[in-house]
Amino acid sequence: MSTNSVASxxxxxxxxxxxxxxxxxxxxxxxxxxxxxxxxxxTLIAFAVPSIVLLLLIxxxxxIYAGIQSVRNGTxxxxxxxxxxxxxxxxxxxxxxxxxxxxTVIFTVTGVFGSWLVGLGLAVLLRxxxxxxxxxxxxxxxPWIVPVVVSATxxxxxxxxxxxxxxxxxxxxxxxxxxxxxxxxxxxxxVCVFKVWISFPFMMMMxxxxxxxxxxxxxxxxxxxxxxxxxxxxxxxxxxxxxxTYISWILMTIFCVNDFPTIFLLTGGGPxxxxxxxxxxxxxxxFQDFQTGPGVAxxxxxxxxxxxxxxxxxxxxxxxxxx
Amino acid sequence: xxxQPTNAAITRRGFIGLTGGVAGAALxxxxxxxxxxxxxxxxxxxxxxxxxxxxxxxxxxITLAYKPTGGMAKATYQEIQWANFTQTFSSAVASNTGPxxxxxxxxxxFQFESQGKIAYADNLLDSWKKNGIxxxxxxxxxxxxxxxxxxxxxxxxxxMRVLWYNKTLMQEAGAxxxxxxxxxMNACAALKKKGIYGYxxxxxxxxxxxxxxxxxxxxxxxxxxxDADQKPNCVTKENIEAINFVLELVKKKYVDPASPTYxxxxxxxxxxxxxxxxxxxxxxxxxxxxxxxxPDLLVGTPLTGPSGKKGMLYFPNNIMMYKNxxxxxxxxxxxxxxxxxxxxLWTKSTGIxxxxxxxxxxxxxxxxxxxxxxxxxxxQPIAHTWAAPGxxxxxxxxxxxxxxxxxxxxTQSILGGHTDAKSALTTLQNTIKSKxxx
Numbered sequence: 001m002s003t004n005s006v007a008s009x010x011x012x013x014x015x016x017x018x019x020x021x022x023x024x025x026x027x028x029x030x031x032x033x034x035x036x037x038x039x040x041x042x043t044l045i046a047f048a049v050p051s052i053v054l055l056l057l058i059x060x061x062x063x064i065y066a067g068i069q070s071v072r073n074g075t076x077x078x079x080x081x082x083x084x085x086x087x088x089x090x091x092x093x094x095x096x097x098x099x100x101x102x103x104t105v106i107f108t109v110t111g112v113f114g115s116w117l118v119g120l121g122l123a124v125l126l127r128x129x130x131x132x133x134x135x136x137x138x139x140x141x142x143p144w145i146v147p148v149v150v151s152a153t154x155x156x157x158x159x160x161x162x163x164x165x166x167x168x169x170x171x172x173x174x175x176x177x178x179x180x181x182x183x184x185x186x187x188x189x190x191v192c193v194f195k196v197w198i199s200f201p202f203m204m205m206m207x208x209x210x211x212x213x214x215x216x217x218x219x220x221x222x223x224x225x226x227x228x229x230x231x232x233x234x235x236x237x238x239x240x241x242x243x244x245t246y247i248s249w250i251l252m253t254i255f256c257v258n259d260f261p262t263i264f265l266l267t268g269g270g271p272x273x274x275x276x277x278x279x280x281x282x283x284x285x286x287f288q289d290f291q292t293g294p295g296v297a298x299x300x301x302x303x304x305x306x307x308x309x310x311x312x313x314x315x316x317x318x319x320x321x322x323x
Numbered sequence: 324x325x326x327q328p329t330n331a332a333i334t335r336r337g338f339i340g341l342t343g344g345v346a347g348a349a350l351x352x353x354x355x356x357x358x359x360x361x362x363x364x365x366x367x368x369x370x371x372x373x374x375x376x377x378x379x380x381x382x383x384x385i386t387l388a389y390k391p392t393g394g395m396a397k398a399t400y401q402e403i404q405w406a407n408f409t410q411t412f413s414s415a416v417a418s419n420t421g422p423x424x425x426x427x428x429x430x431x432x433f434q435f436e437s438q439g440k441i442a443y444a445d446n447l448l449d450s451w452k453k454n455g456i457x458x459x460x461x462x463x464x465x466x467x468x469x470x471x472x473x474x475x476x477x478x479x480x481x482x483m484r485v486l487w488y489n490k491t492l493m494q495e496a497g498a499x500x501x502x503x504x505x506x507x508m509n510a511c512a513a514l515k516k517k518g519i520y521g522y523x524x525x526x527x528x529x530x531x532x533x534x535x536x537x538x539x540x541x542x543x544x545x546x547x548x549x550d551a552d553q554k555p556n557c558v559t560k561e562n563i564e565a566i567n568f569v570l571e572l573v574k575k576k577y578v579d580p581a582s583p584t585y586x587x588x589x590x591x592x593x594x595x596x597x598x599x600x601x602x603x604x605x606x607x608x609x610x611x612x613x614x615x616x617x618p619d620l621l622v623g624t625p626l627t628g629p630s631g632k633k634g635m636l637y638f639p640n641n642i643m644m645y646k647n648x649x650x651x652x653x654x655x656x657x658x659x660x661x662x663x664x665x666x667x668l669w670t671k672s673t674g675i676x677x678x679x680x681x682x683x684x685x686x687x688x689x690x691x692x693x694x695x696x697x698x699x700x701x702x703q704p705i706a707h708t709w710a711a712p713g714x715x716x717x718x719x720x721x722x723x724x725x726x727x728x729x730x731x732x733x734t735q736s737i738l739g740g741h742t743d744a745k746s747a748l749t750t751l752q753n754t755i756k757s758k759x760x761x
Contacts, residue, residue, distance in 0.1 A: 160581065
């Protein structure tokens with residue numbers, strides 16, 4: 001068999017055409033077929049329609065309704081009147097919105113890459129043979145498993161008052177009285193660290209499964225070629241787990257941007273709005289200021305940004321697939 | 324194998340038709356009116372968990388013991404949790420599935436009144452003038468419920484803000500119980516020498532008391548947030564003086580620097596840890612702190628401000644009637660029964676706030692608590708609502724300051740000490756105005 005012949009057959013295979021020649025479907029172009037459903041198909045559709053309608057009602061209706069709310073000046077109990085895009089203009093010209101957007105970026109970048117670094121490190125570490133590895137895995141999963149309300153209460157106990165363990169520790173270390181929640185800068189740091197802490201087990205699981213899919217023979221070959229541990233990690237491991245990495249980044253970005261309880265339970269968005277993210281701002285606008293329009297508009301802007309970020313990262317996944 | 328048409332009793336076409344019909348009927352049913360504040364022979368009463376675990380069972384018992392006469396509606400009882408209560412009531416009222424009578428947030432009646440959902444209590448109060456309930460209310464309470472078109476609600480229980488001190492810590496520090504602002508400052512100075520904070524407060528997640536107390540300082544000095552036209556008027560001489568006083572307390576480190584983000588639990592733990600020797604809090608602080616420290620906590624005397632005035636913020640929690648009811652007479656008959664029979668809620672240690680009726684404050688059970696008696700005798704008469712100094716009657720726009728982000732930010736900036744009084748009050752004023760107009 002000539003090389004050309006093999007290449008041609010492979011190309012056919014990629015196009016979904018049988019190696020032995022065009023199949024029966026190719027003989028009769030789909031466009032010329034009379035599109036007719038059998039009685040069985042109609043029955044199946046009849047069974048499916050209620051579910052489809054229900055799904056549309058559940059998923060699409062709230063989005064459309066929220067879109068309508070974002071261009072009205074309603075409250076929680078009245079629809080209000082149409083105000084065009086003034087809610088969007090209002091929020092985009094509000095310094096609090098941009099302050100919250102900046103904190104959302106800080107929180108998300110720290111949350112995604114902090115938890116990824118810790119998760120990846122632990123996943124690599126747990127690949128090595130260590131005693132009680134199973135127990136360690138379970139213990140390391142706890143921050144992810146424990147309800148965030150419990151975690152937030154524990155962290156509050158850990159840092160809130162001068163008598164809490166961490167402030168006592170920093171005092172003993174000569175760092176003075178650190179106000180982990182009351183100082184705006186420290187509050188940001190504390191909230192971000194808290195996010196990394198509750199998120200790294202998820203990343204650890206994602207990276208563990210990705211690392212498990214890498215064939216050990218690749219490393220053995222690299223070792224034979226004289227690659228160092230760092231070279232093996234950076235030139236073999238990282239490219240081979242890039243797809244999982246991008247997927248985990250997308251998921252964690254969505255988790256971080258939409259994360260309400262982590263921030264709200266620990267600081268409520270304070271002090272003086274320093275830890276107010278966009279989702280917290282949206283909540284406060286709707287449920288504390290009773291302004292549905294601007295609150296929903298904030299949520300829509302958030303969604304738009306999330307979609308853009310997801311698309312960019314998804315393209316990276318496709319690129320990784322091609323490579 | 325594909326299914327084939329058979330001679331079964333239901334054909335495919337028939338089955339599809341039946342499926343569609345059932346689905347359509349279900350959808351139509353779902354789109355129906357969805358019920359009302361009550362059905363033809365029952366009246367929905369929704370109440371909040373105002374006290375400890377004993378409160379709602381007893382409240383339910385009182386409600387269900389209502390035996391109406393003359394074919395009037397019986398009452399049903401529903402406990403509504405504080406978590407997301409705004410959404411619970413809003414969605415229920417908007418969909419006409421809400422209660423006929425309910426308690427709720429302190430400003431809830433005024434929100435729903437502005438939406439035309441509230442049935443005014445004027446006729447009810449007229450009837451209460453004849454049976455003695457009207458005259459039984461503590462002074463000033465009913466005035467707080469009056470809006471332009473009538474009474475939006477009736478007072479139910481009082482949430483007071485008062486001065487507390489730890490008698491043992493005060494004695495150990497050699498501090499005198501304060502009676503005015505200067506003596507308060509002196510007491511703080513004495514406590515500080517012992518490493519104790521004299522202005523115990525908190526303004527963290529869900530802790531709105533910190534903001535309440537700042538407004539209380541303003542009211543104490545004859546100020547407040549709203550003028551007689553119910554418009555925000557925050558940047559006044561009285562308010563600036565009051566906030567400057569607080570900023571001085573912060574500067575002198577009489578305020579715990581971590582206070583801006585203290586939750587209510589954090590505040591109570593500081594009282595328990597004997598780090599707070601004095602401070603302003605709700606009327607139930609001693610019970611909430613409990614343990615060995617609880618009995619040491621005593622209610623102080625209202626302070627006299629530099630202007631010679633006394634005053635404090637309070638919240639007259641209330642019960643409202645909705646237009647969505649079997650009949651207004653049913654709602655009024657039930658409320659009359661309820662107010663005549665609700666005394667056990669205060670005499671059986673249910674943990675509810677202070678009573679609105681003088682007769683309940685005269686019971687031996689209520690009189691057994693010296694702190695409660697002091698609050699009713701000394702603090703209630705000088706207490707004012709959010710509407711101060713312009714008036715007493717609450718109105719819709721107080722929702723722009725009660726537990727709002729604007730008030731949180733203002734409070735945290737003051738307790739953090741990184742601002743000046745005029746700037747902070749101006750920012751607060753502008754924010755309230757923008758929220759009112761947008």
